[in-house]
Amino acid sequence: MPKKLAAGNWKMNGLAAELSEIDALTAAHPDPSCDILICPPATLLSRMADRTGGTAIKLGGQDCHEAASGAHTGDVSAPMLADAGASHVILGHSERRADHGETDGLVSAKAGAAAAAGLVPVICVGETLEEREAGETLAIVGRQLRGSVPGALSTLVIAYEPVWAIGTGKVPSIEEIGEVHGFIRAELRGMGAAFDPGATPILYGGSVKPGNAAEIFAVADVDGALVGGASLKASDFSGIIASLEAA
Numbered sequence: 001m002p003k004k005l006a007a008g009n010w011k012m013n014g015l016a017a018e019l020s021e022i023d024a025l026t027a028a029h030p031d032p033s034c035d036i037l038i039c040p041p042a043t044l045l046s047r048m049a050d051r052t053g054g055t056a057i058k059l060g061g062q063d064c065h066e067a068a069s070g071a072h073t074g075d076v077s078a079p080m081l082a083d084a085g086a087s088h089v090i091l092g093h094s095e096r097r098a099d100h101g102e103t104d105g106l107v108s109a110k111a112g113a114a115a116a117a118g119l120v121p122v123i124c125v126g127e128t129l130e131e132r133e134a135g136e137t138l139a140i141v142g143r144q145l146r147g148s149v150p151g152a153l154s155t156l157v158i159a160y161e162p163v164w165a166i167g168t169g170k171v172p173s174i175e176e177i178g179e180v181h182g183f184i185r186a187e188l189r190g191m192g193a194a195f196d197p198g199a200t201p202i203l204y205g206g207s208v209k210p211g212n213a214a215e216i217f218a219v220a221d222v223d224g225a226l227v228g229g230a231s232l233k234a235s236d237f238s239g240i241i242a243s244l245e246a247a
């Protein structure tokens with residue numbers, strides 16, 4: 001069974017004043033039965049690491065460059081994230097795919113760079129509303145998985161995030177979530193890769209809140225969540241963590 005994971009994606013939110021949220025989170029979850037990951041903006045990573053050392057909270061980046069170093073103004077590399085205290089990195093988030101034109105091939109290269117730096121890649125896949133309405137969800141998710149996940153990875157996390165559910169308050173039905181998560185597990189098994197498909201956490205992401213988390217976590221092959229807006233306040237994220245621990 002995969003270890004359950006509650007992951008928070010702060011996106012482009014968070015100044016020094018918000019570091020108190022991490023203190024509240026570590027105090028509320030001294031000995032959680034699931035993994036807890038916060039992915040703050042890169043600017044807060046090392047200051048957050050100073051506060052989470054010796055606690056159960058893990059930290060991650062939100063993206064990395066596919067090269068370890070070099071002339072890439074404005075980019076952050078996987079070794080830099082690891083150096084700042086990260087253990088994970090989100091890759092291929094739909095906002096990166098849409099805002100920066102990231103392709104499956106680039107996400108795959110970044111995942112390789114992350115693994116080489118000792119980071120666990122959290123690889124995101126998910127269909128747009130147009131693709132869902134055209135009945136293409138599984139074809140799109142399957143193509144993204146095959147293109148974005150290097151078979152040589154030994155450890156990874158997958159996040160299924162329907163683009164139309166991110167930040168909208170809209171959530172797929174329980175049946176729809178179950179169908180895609182079951183499909184992803186089967187695809188991972190079919191990849192014949194270095195990682196263990198049965199031990200790979202598959203997270204659901206898109207408008208997860210304290211009020212809907214329990215029913216989402218009850219779905220087969222949902223091993224946790226990637227949470228945006230509701231991860232910014234420790235009080236909200238704690239409710240989601242509690243639901244995952246109880247699932």
Ligand code: PGA
Binds near residue numbers: 167205206208227230
């Ligand atoms: P949301 O974002 O929880 O605010 O919908 C999820 C994500 O984009 O990871």
